Amino acid sequence: MTTTSNNQSGAAPAFTATSLGAPRIGPKRELKKAIEAYWAGKIDKASLLETAAELRRSMRNEMRDAGLDSVPTNTHSFYDQVLDTTVLLGALPERYDVVSDELDRYFAAARGSAEVAPLEMTKWFDTNYHYLVPEIDDTTSFSLHPEKVEGDLAEALADDIPARPVVLGPVSYLKLAKATEGSGDPIDRLDELVPLYIDLLARLRAGGAQWVQLDEPSLVTDLTDAELDKTKEVYGALSAETDRPAILVATYFGSADRAVRALGDTNIEGLAVDLVYGTIDAVNSSTAFHDRLVVAGVVDGRNVWRTDLDSAMGSLVSVLGCAGQIAVSTSCSTLHVPYNLEAEQNLDPSAAEWLAFGSQKYAEVVTLAAALRDGRESVADKFDESRAALDRRAKDPRTNDSRVCARVDSTRATGATRGDAAARAAEQAERLGLPPLPTTTIGSYPQTPEIRKTRAAYRGGRIDESEYISAMRAEIKRTIELQESLGIDVLVHGEPERNDMVQYFAELMDGFVTTELGWVQSYGTRCVRPPILFGDVTRPRPMTVDWATYAQSLTDSPVKGMLTGPVTILAWSFVRDDIPLADSADQVALAIRQETVDLQGAGIRIVQVDEPALRELLPLRKADQQAYLDWSVRSFRIATSGVADSTQIHTHLCYSEFGEVIDSIAGLDADVTSIEAARSHMEVVADLERSGFSNQVGPGVYDIHSPRIPETGQIVTSLGEALDAVTADRLWVNPDCGLKTRKTDEVEAALANMVAAAKQVRERL
Ligand code: GLN
Ligand code: ZN
Secondary structure (H helix, E strand, O other): OOOOOOOOOOOOOOOOEEOOOOOOOOOOOHHHHHHHHHHOOOOOHHHHHHHHHHHHHHHHHHHHHHOOOOEEEOOOOOOOHHHHHHHHOOOOOHHHHHOOOHHHHHHHHHHOOOOOOOOOEEEOOOOOOEEEOOEEOOOOOOOOOOHHHHHHHHHHHHOOOOEEEEEEOHHHHHHHOEEOOOOOOHHHHHHHHHHHHHHHHHHHHHOOOOEEEEEOHHHHOOOOHHHHHHHHHHHHHHHHOOOOOEEEEEOOOOOOOHHHHHHHOOOOOEEEEEOOOOOOHHHHOOOOOOOOEEEEEEEOOOOOEOOOHHHHHHHHHHHHOOOOEEEEEEOOOHHHOOOOHHHOOOOOHHHHOOEOOHHHHHHHHHHHHHHHHHOHHHHHHHHHHHHHHHHHHHHOHHHOOHHHHHHHHHHHHHOOOOOOHHHHHHHHHHHHOOOOOOEEOOOEOOOOHHHHHHHHHHHOOOOOHHHHHHHHHHHHHHHHHHHHHHOOOEEOOEOOOOOOOOHHHHHHOEEEEOOOOOOEEEEOOEEEOOOEEEEEEEOOOOOOHHHHHHHHHOOOOOEEEEEEOHHHHHHOOEOOOOOOHHHHHHHHHHHHHHHHHHHHHOOOOEEEEEOOOOOOOOOOOHHHHHHHHHHHHHHHHHHHOOOOOOOEEEEEEOOOOOHHHHHHHHHHOOOEEEEOOHHHOOHHHHHHHHOOOOOEEEEEOOOOOOOOOOOHHHHHHHHHHHHHHOOHHHEOEEOOOOOOOOOHHHHHHHHHHHHHHHHHHHHHO
């Protein structure tokens, strides 16, 4: 095996401190605002480009000024880096050719336009970022469009930035793509991409790049032998070229294991490994990287905790033995964390010192690089400070509440089970007296600008609590009246008081903090501020009971209490790294359990516990999935098994592909499961039946993501399809998901048709 580099820049100076990527939406969401203003026709293209350039420049400068000696470029994006790669490779489907302007064509692919549907969007590995799925079919032909990568590089070099262009690598690009109907597996097209990447590398070399980073996160997932062979072949071919920068292959979100060996057999100059979510074992088990650069991701790029510098040093030392040179890095791009902790004015200072956002992480990387170079003594004060903060975190009573732990233990021990499901169903049917095929909705009703303004005014102290409560009650009353006039059987209060289904609960439970400017990109211009789960979780007081009982007081029909499940609360928060996730899940579950019991005590007969994110936390590797499914199902059962058999538990699941979790849905043992189904033509109902599910089910009969009003006949057809798979006494009628993003008149028209369809089908039974 030869590892001698034969690229022209074989002498490319190894760097010592970097980040694998950067956030781009702007510390104050400047890019989001500019893009949305551009879409609304309020600013022109030139002004959007200027904002973007300014943000790129300040990010690069910040990284360089922090002391990173290699700075990632091409991390900027107007929407998504995978879509950028699709453009780079000339692989946008032909249907977008109808849009002549290049930027508008890009946005059409991202979000659709009057003429064309957008690309599909899906989750980026197990993060909360979403990317646009490349559509590769027999008509796709590839061609290189390197302007953006080259432009970003030139811009950075002009500013004297030690730039390292970052591009999604060919293996991951095709692994993340989907084939359209009838076309072969995209991964079979790897050979066609090789010449394009070779061309790109040569251009980047000509443009002055000494290093290029090819991102290959897919290498940490389960790969087939054929895929591994192909990876070796592709990187063998790229690294055999002489006219190119040094190649750093970046793996992250886990260990690349077998792929490390494949890459070791090629002439790439560097490998980035994730030592927070993965291990060094695969690199350590061979001598392949003995004379190459290993970029050690020891600073967590996707969570917000301050790095334990001593333990990070321990990891770095373990790399020393198997690398020619080491660079310290974040474990992945800092796209997944907020920009800067210093922007937060109101964080509890004792908890703030446990945290590190983007800016703090670059400083940690630089400190660790200095410690490696000059010895720990050279940065002793930084190590002391970190040690002291982490020590206070470990000893803080909020992270060690023995009462919470005791309660978790005892609930686990007594088993989180309810009575026999069929007996429960009979008892509930008698108590609720619902018609066959009962109609309901998923929880939220349109969040009008007025509702948002009222919430903002309350937060900003411009209206007092009693004014706020009466405004929200008026809204709840309107929503109850609307549902009654439509003839819906099981009502909801409409969730006007909730900004977000996770943040609402996080603000009411102890153990969480929320940020003011901790925005991270979820997709495109959508940003979220995930709450930070920092301590043991308790529920100081009921969280939803007043709203639910008020709604119930207005009607004789049952009103569903509406809660978010433990897995979803964790999936959309930054979670602790000092206790197992399963323990946090059960702590949250206990708080939700108390809430269900209080709702029941207040006369609420049905409680829905939403788990739309059940699929999201599924580990990337098959070997880890069952353990996750076991604890996530258990935590849902802890949350929902405190009530009497006569109280009906609903759950709601969405985000279309259930894949590996379908078999676990029966295990949740909810009395009624409403599930997204419209886009899959009810297929999920049959899938559920095959998995052994036997409780009641409400497959979504229309897609709430579209403003289109579903016709009654269409819904009747869907219900007929569902009845092919389940008996009428088990079928509910509801939309796919909550209605908060829709307009009131759309909702009225759609629900009127839904109720009419349910009535028609009932008559035929
Ligand atoms: N109850 C929530 C709502 O209706 C559920 C949202 C979701 O599934 N994402 O808004
Ligand atoms: Zn949903």
